[in-house]
Amino acid sequence: MMYVKNFLKDNSEQEFKEFSQKLAIEGEYPILGVRIPILRQFAKKLVKEQDISALGMLTDDSFEEVLLQGFVIAYSKLALNDKKQYIDNYLSKAHSWGLIDSFVSSFSHQDKELMFSWLEDYISSGETFKTRFGFVMMMKYLDDEHVEKIVEAVIKTKSEEYYVEMAQAWLLAKMAIKYPDVVCELLDKKCLNKFTHNKTIQKMVESYSIDKDLKIKVKGKRA
Numbered sequence: 001m002m003y004v005k006n007f008l009k010d011n012s013e014q015e016f017k018e019f020s021q022k023l024a025i026e027g028e029y030p031i032l033g034v035r036i037p038i039l040r041q042f043a044k045k046l047v048k049e050q051d052i053s054a055l056g057m058l059t060d061d062s063f064e065e066v067l068l069q070g071f072v073i074a075y076s077k078l079a080l081n082d083k084k085q086y087i088d089n090y091l092s093k094a095h096s097w098g099l100i101d102s103f104v105s106s107f108s109h110q111d112k113e114l115m116f117s118w119l120e121d122y123i124s125s126g127e128t129f130k131t132r133f134g135f136v137m138m139m140k141y142l143d144d145e146h147v148e149k150i151v152e153a154v155i156k157t158k159s160e161e162y163y164v165e166m167a168q169a170w171l172l173a174k175m176a177i178k179y180p181d182v183v184c185e186l187l188d189k190k191c192l193n194k195f196t197h198n199k200t201i202q203k204m205v206e207s208y209s210i211d212k213d214l215k216i217k218v219k220g221k222r223a
Contacts (some may be wrong), residue, residue: 004057009065013215025098026067028065052076060093068097074106080114087175091122091130097163100129102135116141116149123153126163135167139174147179153171153189165196173203173210180214185187187221197223 009032017033027222048066054072058065073086073108094100102159115137123134133156138150154168176183183204187197201222205215 004065004068005061007042008034011035011053020063020098021077023098025100026098027064027068027094027096029060029096031063036067039064039068039105040071043068044075044086044189045074047072047077052083055086063096063098065176066090066093069093070103071106074103079108079121080111080181084118091127091133094133095129097129097132097166100133101136103135104140107137107140108213112141116146120153123157126162128159131157131159131161131164132167135164138202139171143174144176147175147182149187150175151182154218155186158193160193160195165199168192169199169203172200173207176200176204176218177207177209180210184218184221187218190223194223 008107011034012032013035014033016035017031020031020033025031025148043054046057050057051114058072060066063131070090073083073090076083076086078086090103091100094103096123098190107115119134119137125131135154138146138153141150150171154172157164157168159165159168172183173188183200186192187200190197192200201218204210
């Protein structure tokens with residue numbers, strides 16, 4: 001454990017710590033100020049040396065150590081089904097958007113359908129950051145096979161939790177790049193709460209991947 005703590009101490013930056021604290025990425029964990037690419041590289045080293053057993057070296061003493069747990073789980077050579085218990089354990093302690101979003105972005109697995117089959121349960125858990133995990137992970141499934149199911153999940157989930165609403169809006173804005181008609185129809189039906197509805201439009205307007213005409217069109221759909 002001291003090996004990990006010494007590494008984190010040696011790679012911490014006060015200015016980055018202060019910057020990260022302003023973004024409120026840490027949740028209840030103290031933040032040390034170690035940059036994400038450094039943590040990713042270190043996690044891959046741990047996995048190469050010990051695979052999932054590296055979790056035994058990590059505590060919940062800081063944001064960085066908890067995030068390292070997520071990276072070790074994501075990078076582990078275990079089959080996805082064998083990772084389920086570790087994913088669940090991680091999500092039980094990942095109470096911030098920083099711990100969720102970086103965890104999601106680390107997954108690159110072959111068994112995508114198995115993961116998708118779990119997402120509805122996470123979304124319907126009633127727990128803010130498990131729900132956020134489900135919606136952010138759905139951004140990896142913006143294709144013809146899954147788009148209808150994703151829209152259903154968004155409509156079904158009535159939440160006024162900020163981090164859930166933001167994840168829904170982010171997901172829909174991403175969806176609009178490939179499926180603008182689907183998202184426009186959803187906005188026309190006014191199936192979302194006012195905040196999520198308007199935040200989806202805002203994120204679409206701010207996107208560099210959405211054309212000017214669509215941006216003009218959706219501006220007129222504000223609730």
